[in-house]
Amino acid sequence: MPPPAVFDTSTGRVRVTPLAELRADAAWCDAFRHLAKDARYYDIVGGTLDFECHGLRIEDREGRLRGVQPFFFVDQDLAATAPAWVRAPLRAVRRFFPRCLRLKMLMVGCAAGEGHLGGAEPAETWGLAVLREAMVKIARAHRAALVVWKDFPAHYRQPLDPLHCAPAPGACYVRIPSMPATRLELGYASFDDYMARRLSHSMRKNLRRKFKALIKAAPLAMEVTHDLGAHTDEALALYLQTYARSPLQFEKLTKEFLQRLAAEMPERVRFFLWRQNGKLVAFSLCFVHDGAIYDEYLGLDYTVALDLHLYFVTYRDILSWALAQGLTTYYSTPLNYDPKLHLGFALAPLDLYVAHPSPVLNALLRRILPLIQPTRAEPALQHFANAHEMTPA
Secondary structure (H helix, E strand, O other): OOOOOEEEOOOOEEEEEOHHHHOOOHHHHHHOOOOOOOHHHHHHHHHHOOOEEEEEEEEOOOOOEEEEEEEEEEEEEOOOOOOHHHHHHHHHHHOOOOOOOEEEEEEEOOOOOOOOOEOOHHHOHHHHHHHHHHHHHHHHHOOOOEEEEEEEEHHHHHHHOHHHHOOOOOOOOEEEEOOOEEEEEOOOOOHHHHHHHHOOHHHHHHHHHHHHOOOOOOOEEEEEEOOOHHHHHHHHHHHHHHHHHOOOOOOOOOHHHHHHHHHHOOOOEEEEEEEEOOEEEEEEEEEEEOOEEEEEEEEEOOOOHHHHOHHHHHHHHHHHHHHHOOOOEEEEOOOOHHHHHHOOOEEEOEEEEEEOOOHHHHHHHHHHHHHHOHHHHOHHHHHOOOHHHHOOO
């Protein structure tokens, strides 16, 4: 028997709804309109990536719609980002218990991006209370071992504070820092101006040395487009090379994902392509919205990437393009913190709110999670000037 679609709480109810059924729902479309990744993006992710995505319709006791909220299910290795002293003994344990700390999770938010609340009312005390209670019931019905509010930006800390500090129906969550995004405030006349004003002498020297490697190589030609067209397979192949080398893997892009972004979000998506002798050697997927550029996914041809320092070349060219467009902020996704530190980025903290549906196991989880939280495995994070913002008092 499939799990129920309607879950009653002490103050309202929620309806689990397929994303396809929400496309024409005004409340769903309006909820994320102000974000770079609006309702169209959630629909694209749900239809093209390997996640079981759903939407919630949040109703009061009279059945009036008061809000919406996306969530999804995923099997995840809880120790994927744990420090080595945790992973080493865990490998021995997994010889006998292969799924130890590999859990089915219910995650609130976006499967391929930051978490956001769907509109004003879910962020209010009433809406949050409904979600807090309902998520535990949904997790139990679907046999999910954890409920995780995934990668919520720091500005949600006050609205989400009741999740982990107020007694109420539903689980009591522990908040831990997730791998932070990074940001760079712009306002420079050019890339050279940025280097002169933002970077240290040693980093400027380092970059100039890297870019000199291009002088002896065949020239690189950059193109910016909102539609990959016939080059979709080439771009995806480069992305998959980079994905395979990543120490932390979550969402894995597909050809259909790239095609639907181009078809359904052309005013926001930008594909950056670099060719050498006509061959695609680098690819970047970005979003542009409300004065900001969001550098999301990178693909490199590793037969030439290291010799040509393509990571830094792509960054230089995207930043130069953003400055020419008059954009004011450059956002980059988590990981690669050491180069971003030296490139002058600041952290954009993200939080995880985690709970187990069982009160007994949840009490144990609250003691374990701080020991294996993701940022402990990234020593470079502590060198950012605003590192303290990851774990506020």
